[in-house]
Amino acid sequence: MDKEFKNYNSTDVLNIAIEHGVAAVLARVIETNQSQKSFFKDLTNFQLHQNLRNQLIDQQYYPTLIKLSEAGIHFVVLKxxxxxxxxxxxxxxxxxxxxxxxxxxxxxxxxxxAFKTMGFSNPRGWNPTAIINQFSMRKTLSPGVNVDFDIHLRLSNERGVENIITFDELLKAADTNTLQNVPLVSKPYALIHAIVHMLHHRNVGDTVKLIWLYDLLLLCQTMNPDEKQTFRKLIDKKGLTKLANFALNLANSYFSDPSLVLTIEKLRDASSNSELDYLITIETRYQQFKRSFKQRESVLEKWMYIKEMAFPPAAEVYRKYGKKPAYYLPFLYIRRFIGGVIKHLSK
Known part of the structure; x- marks a missing residue:
């Protein structure tokens, strides 16, 4: 394997691993390959510090979820x-x-x-309702070390699939055995969500992270026969065959794994909803805006969509450009608008 890496820069490998969310997985692989430890020294050092940081943050996650349950909040953990x-x-x-x-x-x-009573606050300063179906809550442990929760009101921010799986479906099928008093999304639904989430990001031109494809691989490897059958039925019922085939074949192009191939084969003859085909394409910014605008049915919905995109509350502008005197605000809105136009045209 030494020859495989001699032409690579270790810093580049580290940066790519971090960008794609696989630094921890790669560091684990390196532990079993002594000959590569010197090349991956930067990565192993990075992950050592990340593990310490993540352990500190992880100690906050579970107690927070337990307190939500104790407060009578119904939820399902995703992703x-x-x-x-x-x-x-x-x-x-x-x-x-x-x-x-x-x-x-x-x-x-x-x-x-419930989050506020636990010391959390909204880091954004406001809650969008027209452009996304989620909001965030944050508790700061120390400068740069935050405990963040994203709270979703629907399965996705993508209008075409936001209602394709309901909260009640997810809660009824949730895994309540792995973590006591914390319902986790079951594997069949987790695989559907992982597919939709990855394709949505790809559709809008975001980087498809390797960790998302690795999630698909591990879900296909670890589902038992009943879970695989449930997944097949859900794909057929929801008309997601074309999306699932595309996503799983993409994952298989990286990992070439029998479990992915078998899952793909089981989708034969399942139904597909052609209205969702756009999710396997990569759209321009204009195409995204045109489709999203059209998906808003009422005049009020369309207006709120434009308003939140172009003219959000001052808190959003200050979050991007920093707190300024009030008389700067009109100029910041103009700067934001012009910057957005340039960004969209460049895309």
């Missing part, structure tokens, strides 16, 4: 935190910047109050 406990050998191997949970829309105020 990285759930997967770190259900499909990864150890939780620290799954990089995560926050904990994602989904709640009933009617419980939003109760959830905000």
């Amino acid at each position: 990285g935190y759930a997967l770190s406990h259900t499909v990864y050998p150890t939780p620290l191997l799954r990089t995560k910047a926050d904990v994602d949970i989904i709640i009933r829309i009617d419980d939003k105020d109760a959830v905000i109050n």
Whole structure:
């Protein structure tokens, strides 16, 4: 393997691993390969410090979730935190910047109050309602060390699939055995969510992180026969066959794994909703805006969508440019608007 790495820069490898969320996984692999430890010294040192930091933050996650349960809040944990406990050998191997949970829309105020009693606040300063279906709560342990929660009101911020799986479905099927009193998204639903989440980011031109594809691999490897059958039925019922095939084939192009191939084969003859085909494409900024605008049915919804994108509250502007005197605000809005136009045109 020495020859495989001699033409690579170790700093570049470290930066790519961090960007794609696989630094912890790669560091674990290196532990079993003594010959590569010198080349990956920067990465192993980075991950050593990250593990210490993450252990500190992880100690806050579980007690917070328990307190939410004790407050009578119904929720299901999604994405990285759930997967770190259900499909990864150890939780620290799954990089995560926050904990994602989904709640009933009617419980939003109760959830905000529960987080506030635990010392959390909204880092954004306001809660968008038209452009995204989620909000954040944060507690700062020390400068630069934050405990972050993303609270989702629907499965996705993508209008086309936001209601394709309901909260009640997720709660009914949740894994309540892995972590006591903390419902984690079950593997069949986790695989659907991972597929939709990855394709949404790809559709808007974001980097497809390797860790997202690795999640797909581990879910396919660890699902038992009943879970695989449930996944197949859900894909057929929701018309997600084309999306699932595309995402799983993309993962298989990286990992070439029998479990991915078998999962793909089981999707034969399952139904597909052609209205969701746009998610396997990469759209321009204009195409994204045009589709998202069209998906808002009422005039009020369309106006709120434009308003939150172009003219959000001052808190959002200050978050981007820093706190300024009030008379600077109009100029900051103009700067934000022009910057957005330039960014969209460049894309």
